[in-house]
Amino acid sequence: MSARLRCVCCALPRRALEHVGLGHHHAATERLRSERHAHTVDLRAAAANGKRERFVFDAAGTEALPGTLVRPEGARAVGDAAANQAYENVGITLDFYAKVFGRDSLDGAGMDVSASVHWGEGFANAMWTGKQMLFGDGDGVRVRGFTHCLDIVAHELTHAVTQHAVRGGLGIVKRKGKLDLAGEAGALNESISDVFASLVKQWHRKQDVKQADWLVGEGVFAPEIGRAVRSLKQPGDDRLTYGGDDQAGDMRGFVPGGDVHANSGIPNRAFYLAATALGGRAWEHAGRIWYDSVPRLKPKATFVDAAHVTSETAARLFGIASREQHAVQAAWQKVGVLPA
Template sequence: MHCTLVPPYILQALARQDDPAVRDAAVRTLAFEKTFAVSRLIGDRALRQATATTAPRLQRLIHDALNGEDLPGELVRREGAPASADVAVNEAYEGLGDTWELYLGVYGRNSIDDAGLALSGTVHFSEQYDNAYWDGEQMVFGDGDGMLFNRFTISVDVIGHELTHGVTGATADLAYKNQSGALNESISDVFGSMVKQYSLGQTAEEADWLIGAGLLAESVNGVALRSMRAPGTAYDDERLGGKDPQPAHIRDYLRTTSDNGGVHTNSGIPNHAFYLAAVALGGNAWERAGRVWFETLTGGELRSDATFPQFAQLTVATAERLLGTEARKAVAEAWAGVGLVTS
């Protein structure tokens, strides 16, 4: 599974820019990302086979790649150590902790693998690396190009998003192509947003529902990489390839062979369904809508090749089982709002 935060179509647009600094940073980022798919697959397989041996205990290890590409790099902060003078180190440390706290405190999951995995992250990866990713064993953060992208530790939802790929790989293992791949990306957005909401104490109504707020530099016409509240509105900048292409409704589903069948684009549809469900159910998203999505992901019924309608039907059934008939109705109406009618 080859999952990175910034979609390939944005990086490809950057690689076509006249500005040599922007172009070269994007070309280097695209070239590197072809090299880690195998390690990601092996790492996620190990997560699925993990067995708990200790009681839940947060363990964080933050490394510095010193703008090189050897992982994990130099250990610069471990669990309980004082804050660093390096803001990226501290943001990574806090973001890993916020994600761990959501999964354990709300869903009773003992780290990403449910077996107490220590959370490791590496900052300052490569030079002007325009992305962040989970490689099956740890988080890796680039510093951005400094022109269009800021450092990738800046948004806690980015960290929650990437670590959730590890949770998905350890549970339903959704195939990273077509609709199952878009669900894979959407689930990472869903829990990434909830990590931020949980850390800030925000209700579903109060949340901004943006993925990657703060990542885009001030010169970019945009607020984030994606919007769950309003897919297709996160940015509109020619340098990023134009307008945010995410659809919010199944009628606008993008049929393509690029980006593994449009996994970063079509994820806007289930993203918006979750937003509608969370607002309809009210309160804190992680308590009601989030629990429905978590139980659907980890309950054992979700197939690795699941389609949108199959996932929708499972969430509706799970909502009724966990929360009753009114919740079932709210979740069904949320899916109907994106054009997917459940029985």
């Protein structure tokens, strides 16, 4: 397996796991970061037709990957809700990339996507391991699973898109033999996953920028624990997310060397501001600008770099001094990345 495609992110960051009293699950997440999932079956032979296919496996509460194949592409729904939800939500995400941006699967070259459900015992996380999706069930009380959350699935799969789009990966560092996201580039990587997670959900629901809730991970927590994992509209507003949410909404809240899931609120809100200034359906203009910008980012891109790249992309797509370019520049100014 290529090192640049190993797991760097999971649905619930350490802060959220600690909030729900499942901080020890962070250890299992860390372990996965360094493991090689070489035992994942080679599915290329099964997909000799050249078309991307989905394969859903059941890990049956073990830590083995991928587990038993329960629903390959085209097979009918099975008796297990999590398997069907994973199948559907991976499919919706791949359809979004294909229909909106003409992208053929995560790598742009029709790769197959496999997902294992019921991984581990009450494991309270979901992730892209670098090779496949993996879903824990949560503890069933505070964390209610992930397969039903389209935007969580889209967030994780978008990490794979970013890995393929940015040569060398975006913000990926190696710490004690483990791959991790760090710095502004790491926060940008996280933000890109949140932006497209929200867009996939909006596209699926046929919502415009006003109808959208701009939340990611609604329904992961039990209601008394929290409503969602993040808000692009009001990062760090714990009435919308969970107690202890420390996401920054502008550069005044930026923490140098801080958690990429906290600093990512700044570019998240820049996208929200640009998209809502433009109105209509966010994936059509703002989403297109962001999508075309990702391959232009360097592995150590800063927020200022992202502001320049998205502004240049807006000009290239819609014209110099177009309302799109103005909206993008104004958004980065409002969050304090570009000077006002």
